[in-house]
Amino acid sequence: MATLHSPRAKDANKNRSARRSLVSDAFLLSTGESTGHKISPINITDEIYESVIFIWFDPHENLNTHLMGPLRAINFNVQTFTDPLTCFDTIKSSQQKIFFISSLCNNELIATVHDFNAVEAIFILDPNNENIKGDFPKLFGIFNQQEELLRMLKEVFNTFEEIQLEEFAFEQDKVFLWSQLWKEDLINRKGSSNRNGLIEIARRYYRDNTRIIEIIEEFEKSYRHADVISWCFRSPFPTRFLLHALRSHNKAQLSVCRFLFADASRFFQQHSKHKSSDQVYRGMKLSSELLDKFETHVGQLICTSGFFPCTKSRTNALTLASLPTYRPDLLSVLFKIDCDASSLFTELSNKHSTSLIAFDACMAFRIVYVNRGQMSTVKLKTAGDAGKKIALEYLEKHPSETIQSLRDELLKPPKPPTPPPRTPTPPPPKQLTPPPPPRTPTPSPKPKSALVHIKNSIDPVISVEEIKAQKYAEQGDIDMALITYQRIQPVTVRILNAMGQLSADRKGDYDYALQCHQQALKLQEASGENISDTLTYLGNVYQSRGEFDLALDHHTRALALHQVNPTTESVAIASNLIGIAKAHWGRHEYSEAIANGERALALQETLIPPNETSIATTLALLGNIYQDSGDSTHAIDLCTKALPLFERTVPNDSLILAELLYKLGIMQSSSGALDDAQRSLEQSYKIYRKLLPRGHQDRMSTENELRRVIQLRQKNKQKSQTNS
Structure with missing residues (x-):
């Protein structure tokens, strides 16, 4: 040091x-x-x-x-x-x-x-x-x-x-119950593999790291179910993705990593028979407060935030726990874990060190004892189905709730005891003709387009509670809007789709959005209603989840219904074509993506009056698809056409404009047009610098790319001077 x-x-x-x-x-x-x-x-x-x-x-x-x-x-x-x-x-x-x-x-x-x-x-x-x-x-x-x-x-x-990386959840913690419910859902609910979604996200995230991109490409080509445990411990990818998904309880990330966790769980189930019981070790450094918590919970259950890797070598575990140079303020702790013959663990051989023992994710252990000393010892033993039983008992107490809704409830932060006092209670309104909101000049309030617009609903009358929910959404209080929507009875298609759109567009909660839209679809199918709009919402959610096959299926079905309906507006058809284009793009089917995007653009350009923002958005989408397909010339041309349309229709400091300028700068840079790239990136960075704090990923990426372009221009200038 x-x-x-x-x-x-x-x-x-x-x-x-x-x-x-x-x-x-x-x-x-x-x-x-x-x-x-x-x-x-x-x-x-x-x-x-x-x-x-x-x-x-x-x-x-x-x-x-x-x-x-x-x-x-x-x-x-x-x-x-x-x-x-x-x-x-x-x-x-x-x-x-x-x-x-x-x-x-x-x-x-x-x-x-x-x-x-x-x-x-x-x-x-x-x-x-x-x-x-x-x-x-x-x-x-x-x-x-x-x-x-x-x-x-x-x-x-x-x-x-x-x-240090593991986190522990104790039996009385809500996170412990959440983990056991998540495991129960993982084992019992079948889901389609989102492998392509994980690969696409990883490629975007690690796009500047050649070494990790190579690992991702290897994963794409060679991943097999039988190799799942080896891959789960492949660092940095996908190990760090998996650990962060579990530690953060991020639903979108858990969804995209679900197939790996599910494959791993099945692997442990199939290889759970061992010849005899065993003892393994783990060396860690813990804070005094955390060790205190282990002492007060002796006899109770815990689980970890990952696969809790251990070793059969007590010496190696002691060496890790007693490292003198690492955080001397932390306590050295040796975990001793007794495993019976049916425990869900496996052994991974390692050429360069002793074998690694891995347990199933979020597996429950029981704390046997804690001995404090210069090297403290925590004795654990595998707890079999004890964690599962707690989850099943909790489910029995809430028969009308889904596992997902129960997990969401467990992670909700504490709320004020009575939210209504934040606004004065209005006088009792008339049931059929509710008064307009005080600040709305028109006599009949309507939902803003950014919130919800549903043509086919069971109940056309907008209730007072629905108006309240719309107000909360307009004010940016999405949680209160959703709570208010949930109180409305009976539940209608319009309410379900409204909740789904808010969850997806304003919270990024695609799992809950999927539940809402799927329930709306069931109601419509049972009553024989037109399901085209709900199919469109589902297609959008699947696209956001990276499930491109399902997104393509739902948008294609919606498009077919819209095309045979003489009352369908061109905007709805264009929306489905754009959804289909995005799904093909996600599947790397560039020619199909371009064809559908161009059909959508042609429809948008025929509208009177034309919606220039929508046209610009589609032009930018096509530009990105062409760029990914390797055609930088078309990509730059389309994004250049989109730019003046956005400049006329959005504020000059809009994040939409900043994003387009950034992507245009990337395209220009890759094609060698460094002067143009620098101008685009400078304009983008000017907006990001005004709107985003230092350290924000978008601002940082633009700043780094701008510096790279400036350095390239300087090198080119020096070369030309040397040659001359």
Whole structure:
């Protein structure tokens, strides 16, 4: 480890005074002082598929871009910050573990970051090596050289993945019950494989990492059910995807990884017969508070957030648990696990080390005893079907609820006891002609197009509760809107589809959206109604879930119904054609995708008056499809046509415009038009910089791409000067 207390020259300390004042001011502001500029809360779990984030903080605008590649080679999820306020706000709101790396060697900075619960480790890259005073067990070193820092960072990160990454859920925790219900649903509910969806998401996420892309391509070509356990322990992909899905309880990620968990569960069931009982070990480092919790729950059940890898070698487990250089503030703990002959575990051979013992995901264990000492011991034993029984008993107590709805309820945050007092209670309205909302000028309130528009509903009368739900949705309170919709009886097709659209479009909760639309479809099929709109909603949800085959099927069925209905508007047909185009695109069937997209565009262009936003959106979609098919010329042409339409119809600082400019810049860069690419990316970055905080993935990607293009232009310029 690098030296923490090396001597300093007086002039070196003097030169740092400006940097210290910068951070000191930021600390005052971050603890409560107002700056007049509100920092938007950041939810860093958005679009995150790994459980660890590397944060690179440099208070200078000139970020060390040379460090980004090596950092991402260790852990792909890297966020960069130059503003301390935004950086600290991100850390405080993080549900992931943070490895904090900075170019600023400052006692106050380290002390502040050290106190954040999410921070697991701190690394400082500083050639001047300022003297640090205090006890900071999370600080792994102050490094003079980048190579030295990267070596230590990789070593510490690998150790963390071995001894710290698991999380435990105790029998009384809601997460424990959630895990056992999830396992019960995984085993008993058949679902279609979403392998292509996982591959597509992984490709997009790791698009800049050639090494991981190669692993993804290998997975696509060679994955077999019999190899599922080996793949589940293949790092970084798909191991980190699987662990994050389980730790975060992210429904979309669990859905896309479901086939792997299901294959793994079946593997354990089929290979659960062992010749005799066995004992395995796991070395970890735990906080004193967590070890206290194990002591108070002796005799009760626990489960882990993953496959809980162990070893048959007690010596190896003790070595891991007693590492002196890793977090001396944590306690060394040896887990001893007794496994009976029917336990769901398997042994994976390893050429370079002892065999690995893996248990089924979220498997239940019983705590036998806890012995504290210099090396504390926690004795566990496999608990058979004990976790399953708890889940089944809970299901019996809630016979009218689905497993999914029960799991959702368990993870809901505590709510205020009485939400209605937030708004005054209106006087009793007339039942058939409810009064319009106070701020709506027209006498008959209608749902906004961004919310719901359903032509075929069982009950055409809009109730007072429905109006309340629409108001909540307009105000952005989606949870209250859904709660209000759920209170409406009897349940109608319109209400179910409204809840489905809100869940999908405004919350990204595609599992619940799927349930709502499927229930609406059953009602319509039973009553003989036109199901074309509901099929369209289902197609959109399946597309968002990455289930392209099902998306294609539902949009194709909806299109057929729309085409034989003389009252169908062209907008509905165009919507299905776009859905079909997206599904073919997801299946890499580019010619079919382009053909359907062009049919949709032709319909949109015939409408009077034309909807320029819809036309621009379809042009951009076709541009992306052409780009993926390898035709950059057509891609750039279509996106260039979309640009002025968006500029006329959306605000000039719209995120829609920023995204189009970013994608156009990527296309122009790949075709060698670096001047055009720089202009597009500069415009995109200008919007992102105005609307998004530092460290946001979209802003960071645009900034990095812009720097890359600028560097390429400079290299080309230097080459031309040299040649001349």
